[in-house]
Structure formats: C-alpha cells, structure tokens
Amino acid sequence: xxxxxxxxxxxxxxxxxxxxxxxxxxxxxxxxxxxxxxxxxxxxxxxxxxxxxxxxxxxxxxxxxxxxxxxxxxxxxxxxxxxxxxxxxxxxxxxxxxxxxxxxxxxxxxxxxxxxxxxxxxxxxxxxxxxxxxxxxxxxxxxxxxxxxxxxxxxxxxxxxxxxxxxxxxxxxxxxxxxxxxxxxxxxxxxxxxxxxxxxxxxxxxxxxxxxxxxxxxxxxxxxxxxxxxxxxxxxxxxxxxxxxxxxxxxxxxxxxxxxxxxxxxxxxxxxxxxxxxxxxxxxxxxxxxxxxxxxxxxxxxxxxxxxxxxxxxxxxxxxxxxxxxxxxxxxxxxxxxxxxxxxxxxxxxxxxxxxxxxxxxx
Amino acid sequence: xxxxxxxxxxxxxxxxxxxxxxxxxxxxxxxxxxxxxxxxxxxxxxxxxxxxxxxxxxxxxxxxxxxxxxxxxxxxxxxxxxxxxxxxxxxxxxxxxxxxxxxxxxxxxxxxxxxxxxxxxxxxxxxxxxxxxxxxxxxxxxxxxxxxxxxxxxxxxxxxxxxxxxxxxxxxxxxxxxxxxxxxxxxxxxxxxxxxxxxxxxxxxxxxxxxxxxxxxxxxxxxxxxxxxxxxxxxxxxxxxxxxxxxxxxxxxxxxxxxxxxxxxxxxxxxxxxxxxxxxxxxxxxxxxxxxxxxxxxxxxxxxxxxxxxxxxxxxxxxxxxxxxxxxxxxxxxxxxxxxxxxxxxxxxxxxxxxxxxxxxxx
Numbered sequence: 046x047x048x049x050x051x052x053x054x055x056x057x058x059x060x061x062x063x064x065x066x067x068x069x070x071x072x073x074x075x076x077x078x079x080x081x082x083x084x085x086x087x088x089x090x091x092x093x094x095x096x097x098x099x100x101x102x103x104x105x106x107x108x109x110x111x112x113x114x115x116x117x118x119x120x121x122x123x124x125x126x127x128x129x130x131x132x133x134x135x136x137x138x139x140x141x142x143x144x145x146x147x148x149x150x151x152x153x154x155x156x157x158x159x160x161x162x163x164x165x166x167x168x169x170x171x172x173x174x175x176x177x178x179x180x181x182x183x184x185x186x187x188x189x190x191x192x193x194x195x196x197x198x199x200x201x202x203x204x205x206x207x208x209x210x211x212x213x214x215x216x217x218x219x220x221x222x223x224x225x226x227x228x229x230x231x232x233x234x235x236x237x238x239x240x241x242x243x244x245x246x247x248x249x250x251x252x253x254x255x256x257x258x259x260x261x262x263x264x265x266x267x268x269x270x271x272x273x274x275x276x277x278x279x280x281x282x283x284x285x286x287x288x289x290x291x292x293x294x295x296x297x298x299x300x301x302x303x304x305x306x307x308x309x310x311x312x313x314x315x316x317x318x319x320x321x322x323x324x325x326x327x328x329x330x331x332x333x334x335x336x337x338x339x340x341x342x343x344x345x346x347x348x349x350x351x352x353x354x355x356x357x358x359x360x361x362x363x364x365x366x367x368x369x370x371x372x373x374x375x376x377x378x379x380x381x382x383x384x385x386x387x388x389x390x391x392x393x394x395x396x397x398x399x400x401x402x403x404x405x406x407x408x
Numbered sequence: 409x410x411x412x413x414x415x416x417x418x419x420x421x422x423x424x425x426x427x428x429x430x431x432x433x434x435x436x437x438x439x440x441x442x443x444x445x446x447x448x449x450x451x452x453x454x455x456x457x458x459x460x461x462x463x464x465x466x467x468x469x470x471x472x473x474x475x476x477x478x479x480x481x482x483x484x485x486x487x488x489x490x491x492x493x494x495x496x497x498x499x500x501x502x503x504x505x506x507x508x509x510x511x512x513x514x515x516x517x518x519x520x521x522x523x524x525x526x527x528x529x530x531x532x533x534x535x536x537x538x539x540x541x542x543x544x545x546x547x548x549x550x551x552x553x554x555x556x557x558x559x560x561x562x563x564x565x566x567x568x569x570x571x572x573x574x575x576x577x578x579x580x581x582x583x584x585x586x587x588x589x590x591x592x593x594x595x596x597x598x599x600x601x602x603x604x605x606x607x608x609x610x611x612x613x614x615x616x617x618x619x620x621x622x623x624x625x626x627x628x629x630x631x632x633x634x635x636x637x638x639x640x641x642x643x644x645x646x647x648x649x650x651x652x653x654x655x656x657x658x659x660x661x662x663x664x665x666x667x668x669x670x671x672x673x674x675x676x677x678x679x680x681x682x683x684x685x686x687x688x689x690x691x692x693x694x695x696x697x698x699x700x701x702x703x704x705x706x707x708x709x710x711x712x713x714x715x716x717x718x719x720x721x722x723x724x725x726x727x728x729x730x731x732x733x734x735x736x737x738x739x740x741x742x743x744x745x746x747x748x749x750x751x752x753x754x755x756x757x758x759x760x761x762x763x764x765x766x767x768x769x770x771x
Contacts, residue, residue: 158521181699182614184576184668185583186602193600194593197586198615198649200699201692213547220548223560230557237556239549239604249609251545252561286561305547329564336544336563 055083056170057144062087062262063166064136064147067098073150074101080154080164084146087136089114092128109135121389124382129275130255131284134383137262137269138390144173145266146259148310155217155311158238168308169212169259172242176206177302179247186241186306210265210301211292214257215239216312221254223282223329224322227315242306247297250339253289257310260292266391267351268295268358270383272376279372281324286332290339295354298344327370334369355384418446419533420507425450425625426529427499427510430461436513437464443517443527447509450499452477455491472498484752487745492638493618494647497746500625500632501753507536508629509622511673518580518674521601531671532575532622535605539569540665542610549604549669573628573664574655577620578602579675584617586645586692587685590678605669610660613702616652620673623655629754630714631658631721633746635739642735644687649695653702658717661707690733697732718747 063081065071066089074081078101086106090098094110114135115122125135133147146166155163175189180203188195188204195204220235245251260269268291271284296303342361348354359380366373426444428434429452437444441464449469453461457473477498478485488498496510509529518526538552543566551558551567558567583598608614623632631654634647659666705724711717722743729736 182608182612182668184578184614184617185598192596192598194583194585194589194596196615197584197589197617197645197688198652198695199586200695201588202696203699215547220557221560222557223562225564226557226560233555233557235548235555237603239602240600241602241604245545246609246612248611249545251547252559254547254560282560289561305545325560332561332563333565336566 055080056167057174058083060143061085061166061170062136062140062142062145064089064133064140064145065150066091066130066133066136066147067150068092069096069098071098071100071150073153074104076153078103079162080166084166085142087140089132089136091130091132107139109139117390118386121382121386124270124273124379124386126271126274126278126284127276129278129281129284131271131274133255134269134271134288137266138383138386140262140266143261143263144170144259145262145269147255148258149256149312151313152216152256153311153313155309157309158240163308163310165214165257165308165310166259169214172212172304172307173209173259173261175209177209177244177304178203178206179244179297179302182246183243186243187304190242207300207302208261208264209304210261210296210299211253211303212259213251213253213303213305214259214308214310215306216254216256217309219312219315221252221256221312222315224318224325225329227318227321231315231318238309239306242304245293245303245305248340250290250293250336251303251305253285253292255285255288256312257308258285264299264301265292265296265351267384267387268292268355270355270380273372273379279370280327280331282321283325283328283332286328290335291355291358294339294342294344294358295351298348298354299351331369335366338365352384352387355380359384418443419530420537421446423506424448424529424533425499425503425505425508427452427496427503427508428513429454429493429496429499429510430513431455432459432461434461434463434513436516437467439516441466442525443529447529448505450503452495452499454493454495470502472502480753481749484745484749487633487636487742487749489634489637489641489647490639492641492644492647494634494637496618497632497634497651500629501746501749503625503629506624506626507533507622508625508632510618511621512619512675514676515579515619516674516676518672520672521603526671526673528577528620528671528673529622532577535575535667535670536572536622536624538572540572540607540667541566541569542607542660542665543570545609546606549606550667553605570663570665571624571627572667573624573659573662574616574666575622576614576616576666576668577622577671577673578669579617579619580672582675582678584615584619584675585678587681587688588692590681590684594678594681601672602669605667608656608666608668611703613653613656613699614666614668616648616655618648618651619675620671621648627662627664628655628659628714630747630750631655631718633718633743636735636742642733643690643694645684646688646691646695649691653698654718654721657702657705657707657721658714661711661717662714694732698729701728715747715750718743722747 088108090110272287363377451471453473635650726740
C-alpha cells in the first residue's frame with residue numbers, strides 16, 4: 046500500500062499547503078522542485094519586511110511579511126512571534142487547506158538506502174491518510190504498510206485504528222540536538238535510516254520538531270500554535286516543543302493519532318550552539334516542570350474540538366504554570382488571542398471538521 | 409557503543425541461560441553454534457518423556473522432561489503447562505543465571521542488510537545492559553546507541569534512563585500472526601529490516617512473543633510465567649501474551665524498562681493456521697476484556713518486587729476475570745503456585761536482586 050518514493054501524480058495537490066518560515070532565500074526550493082512545485086506555498090518572511098525574498102520561478106505562493114501579519118491580524122498580531130521560526134504559525138492560520146506540511150529552509154532532499162530521492166511530502170500524506178494505533182503497540186510497526194500487519198495478540202477491536210492528525214518526520218545528516226548536546230558532540234551526524242513509521246502511544250509525550258512536520262489542519266490546526274518566542278521573549282527554540290506537547294494531549298483527548306518515523310529529509314547545517322544555548326537555556330529548566338504538567342493534563346469531556354481543548358489548556362497554563370515564570374501568563378493570554386484569530390480567519394470551522402478523512406480499514 | 413554483529417568474546421557467558429522448549433530435535437542449534445555454543449542451555453522437553461531428544465555435540469546443557477518436572481516440583485508441577493511451548497517457564501524457574509534468552513526451535517540465524525549474520529544473543533544482552541527510556545519518547549530511537557542521542561526537547565532529568573528488564577526481538581521471514589491473519593495472508597513474509605531498538609512507553613501494552621526474547625531473570629523472572637496452556641486447558645498460543653501483559657504492568661510499576669526491535673532472527677515456518685485457530689479462538693475473545701483489565705491494573709506501593717506484584721496480580725485476576733470464564737480461577741491459583749515454586753527453587757532471591765546492573769549513563 047505504500048507510495049513509491051517518487052510519485053508521478055502528486056497526491057492531494059489541492060488539499061495541501063507547504064508553510065515555510067524564512068529569512069533571506071528560498072534556494073532550497075530548487076532542489077525540492079520535482080516534489081513541491083505542484084503545491085501551493087505559504088511563506089512567512091521573518092525579520093525585516095523591507096528585505097526582498099527571492100522565490101524560485103514557477104512556484105505558486107503567497108508571501109507574508111511582518112507588515113502583512115499586522116495588517117491582517119491587527120491587535121491580535123501580538124500572538125505571532127517575531128524573529129523566530131515560530132512565526133510559521135501564521136501560515137497555519139491563513140491557510141485554507143486541509144493539510145499543512147511545514148519545512149525549514151536548511152532542509153534538503155534525502156536519499157533512501159537504495160539511493161532513491163525521498164518524496165517526503167508524499168510519505169507524510171500517506172501517514173496522514175492511513176490510521177494510527179495509539180491504544181496498543183504493534184511490534185512490526187505500521188500495520189497498514191504493505192507487507193506488514195497486526196501481530197498475534199493485537200486486539201481485533203483496535204485494528205480499525207483512529208484518524209491520524211500529525212505526521213512527524215525525521216532528519217538524516219545533522220540531528221535535532223539541543224545546545225548542550227551540540228556542544229558535547231559537534232561532529233555527530235545521523236546516518237541511520239530506520240525504515241519505520243509508528244504511532245506514539247496515547248499518554249506518551251514526544252519532542253515534536255517542526256523541521257519536517259505535517260498535520261491535518263482541520264483536526265488539529267488550532268492546537269498547532271508555536272507560542273511566543275524570539276524577539277522580546279525570554280525563550281526560543283521551544284516553539285515546536287510547546288506546540289507538540291499541546292497538540293499531543295489534544296490528540297490523546299480527541300482520540301486522534303500521532304505518527305513519527307519516515308519520511309527523512311537531509312538537515313544541512315547545525316545552528317550555532319552558543320546562540321542556541323542563549324535562546325533555549327530557560328527552556329532547559331522549565332521543561333522539567335512542563336512535562337509533568339502536560340502528562341497530568343486532563344481535559345473535560347465537553348472539549349470536543351481542538352479549539353475548545355486549546356482554550357481549556359490556556360486556562361490550565363495560567364493556573365498552574367505562572368508559578369514557574371510570569372512569562373506563562375503572557376503565553377496563556379496569547380493562546381486565547383491565537384484561538385480568537387483562528388476563529389476570525391476560519392469562520393466556517395467551528396471545530397467540526399468538514400472534510401474529515403475516514404480512516405482506511407486495515408488490510 | 410553497539411556490539412558488532414559477530415563478537416569474538418561472547419558477552420556475559422556465565423550470566424546467561426538459553427531456554428528452549430522442544431519436541432523432537434534441536435538440529436537448529438547447528439546453525440546457531442558460533443553464537444550459542446559458549447552458553448549453557450536449558451532444554452524443556454515437551455510431550456512424551458520417553459522420546460529421545462538429540463542435542464548436537466559440544467553443547468553444555470540440562471534437559472528436563474515431564475518426569476523431571478514432576479520429580480522436582482511435586483504437586484506444584486501442575487502450574488507447568490504440558491504439550492505447549494508454555495512449558496518453557498520451567499526453565500526460567502530452575503535457571504541460576506541472571507539473564508534468560510529463550511528461542512523457538514524453528515528460528516534460525518538471520519542476516520542484516522549487509523549480509524552479515526546477526527548475533528541475536530549479543531544484541532539482546534546489549535539491549536538489557538543499557539538503560540530504557542519509558543517516560544518520554546525519543547524520536548531518534550535508542551539514545552544510547554552509537555551515533556544517536558536524546559533529541560532537543562528531551563528532559564535532562566530523564567536521560568539517565570531506567571534499568572532494562574526485557575528485550576523483545578523480532579522475526580524476518582514468517583511473521584508472528586494470529587490464525588485469522590495467517591488464513592487471510594498465507595504468503596505474507598516479513599522482509600523489512602528496521603534498524604532500531606526502542607523502549608515501549610510506560611502505560612502501553614504490547615504483544616510479547618517468546619520466539620526471540622530475553623530478560624533479566626533476577627528482576628522480572630517471577631512475572632515471566634507462561635500460564636496454563638495446551639493439554640487439558642481451553643486455550644493455547646496466549647502463553648507469551650499473558651506473560652507479556654503481566655510482565656509489562658510489573659515493569660511499569662517497578663520502574664523497569666521494556667525494549668523491542670533488534671535483534672532479528674529468521675522464523676522458518678508458519679504453524680498450521682487451522683490448529684492455531686482451535687488453540688487461540690477463546691483468546692481472541694478473551695483478550696478484548698483482558699487488555700482493558702491490564703491497562704487499568706494499579707499495584708499497591710508495597711509491591712516492591714516482581715514476586716509481590718505477581719501475587720497481587722493473581723488476586724486481581726481472581727477478582728476481576730473469573731466473570732469471563734472459570735478458567736481464570738484456575739489460572740489465578742496456578743499463578744500463586746508458580747510463585748511458591750519460584751521461592752522454593754530460588755530461596756536466595758526474595759525479590760531483592762543481588763547482581764543488579766547499574767544502568768550505564770547516556771553518552
């Protein structure tokens with residue numbers, strides 16, 4: 046059932062936006078052209094709006110700089126981070142598509158062990174349109190993949206799976222390490238291609254990285270807020286982690302699935318570990334309290350949409366996390382502003398997904 | 409840090425017993441000789457004790473048939489299954505070693521994608537002597553493996569990991585399917601080599617297969633009881649599943665880790681699906697109630713050893729599962745008998761492990 050690495054017909058071309066946060070150049074799109082050109086891009090220009098961004102010819106795109114964000118969101122633009130990759134959230138907000146694929150501009154096409162170029166976007170779509178299995182672990186990994194199935198002892202009542210909301214891809218070459226690990230292992234490169242996709246079990250948190258990430262915007266978009274990071278904020282490099290924790294507890298509550306594994310892309314360069322340490326050092330402390338907080342979150346039954354879950358989460362953040370740092374009060378308010386902006390720009394989606402994909406049956 | 413596929417010095421040769429349940433022949437040991445011969449074997453001869461089992465020359469082994477089991481355990485021998493692979497539990501009971509590796513006699517040496525023969529036992533030992541990470545998911549899989557580490561966003565307080573108690577290996581060629589799946593997919597073969605070891609998160613159950621399994625006998629042996637299966641029992645082919653559910657909730661309670669993934673071996677032949685269906689059909693129903701039971705088990709704080717956990721589990725089985733079938737009353741009693749037998753044969757182990765391996769630190 047798996048898609049070939051290179052597909053002739055690009056899958057779901059009218060239902061996917063590619064969201065890219067960027068500072069100067071989009072040259073990396075030349076390499077991705079065979080896979081990305083059929084799709085629509087949403088580019089969020091971070092930093093100085095007067096800088097001219099070059100988008101390779103032939104691409105169909107919208108580009109938003111800070112002035113656009115302020116024009117469109119007005120006073121609500123304060124919830125969109127500035128001078129930080131977290132600005133990508135704005136793209137999720139203005140998209141009108143069912144699926145989002147977001148990628149960093151230092152990520153290139155990787156090759157699988159046979160030497161074939163990996164169509165990361167096609168694999169993400171495959172991950173998203175096939176079910177997840179969060180309630181029981183399948184030892185042969187993705188049971189919906191060709192040549193695999195549920196093993197002996199897997200309860201039959203759980204084999205239909207649940208709808209997948211998030212597909213988290215991985216990185217060959219430069220791994221996604223924190224600053225301390227970068228400093229300790231400056232030369233470590235990831236060369237191991239693990240040929241697997243798996244569901245992250247219900248109740249388990251994971252570090253969600255936004256370098257290579259896709260999700261169902263209708264189902265989980267409102268929980269994919271990348272927080273307040275970068276300029277004027279005491280923290281950076283925790284934008285995707287924050288979104289990941291919030292989105293995972295929301296998926297667990299709503300009975301949606303989160304997958305990780307394939308596809309790989311090639312991450313070209315490690316960012317400066319000293320700069321990273323400055324950005325993330327508060328996060329290194331704070332996460333020690335944030336993880337237990339998220340592990341213990343329980344959302345009320347009435348929260349039947351990602352929006353409702355997210356508003357509830359914002360209350361819990363204010364109630365429980367402000368003791369860590371006053372920053373969390375500001376963040377809690379920004380979470381509410383984000384949902385206000387979401388509802389304003391997406392009036393038709395009251396959280397009841399319109400084009401919900403039915404999980405395909407296990408073979 | 410990973411061991412090469414073929415090790416010159418066999419690891420922990422004095423601390424491992426290989427336990428094999430068998431009916432007629434151990435010819436498969438000829439193929440495993442380079443890897444197994446340095447180790448001590450415990451062979452449990454199932455079925456007719458008068459049949460002569462041929463063990464290839466050069467192996468150091470103990471062989472127990474049904475007469476031996478009855479002589480050694482007396483009235484307690486009723487807890488050891490007859491005419492079923494579940495008889496292997498007896499080997500765990502009489503072993504005096506820290507680690508057990510158990511394998512079925514239709515499992516052969518597999519090759520990795522480079523064509524090298526896989527030393528399954530060495531990989532299991534490596535899995536067992538390095539820590540597990542059950543409290544948070546690491547997206548680059550085993551963080552203690554060479555070339556890997558914890559990714560950005562992984563809490564530092566959890567990077568020491570916990571002691572590993574179980575290493576569950578996988579199978580190339582014939583996958584471990586239940587009878588319905590065997591019937592539907594008679595020709596399916598597993599040809600995908602997934603180069604990963606991972607920890608099964610706390611709170612998540614998995615289908616533990618005994619074809620290729622290793623564990624720390626001191627830490628989790630008492631919970632590795634394969635139940636009442638086969639001759640005179642209403643169920644078969646759920647022996648390892650039962651042990652897996654009991655052992656996983658015990659590990660979760662005691663803060664021990666369970667890994668799955670590498671090593672692979674090659675499973676040579678699918679057993680008869682019609683025979684299997686007859687053996688397992690009650691299990692197909694029952695597991696629908698057993699999984700929720702095990703997911704909801706909470707053990708009291710006072711249960712600080714596998715023995716104590718297992719006695720507590722036996723009480724819960726009697727209390728909650730007898731409504732499914734009277735069989736579970738008999739099983740509950742057998743669980744108690746098993747622990748009695750364990751304590752009798754292992755008087756020095758009151759559940760306080762003597763030679764506890766300290767988890768090695770993350771690199």
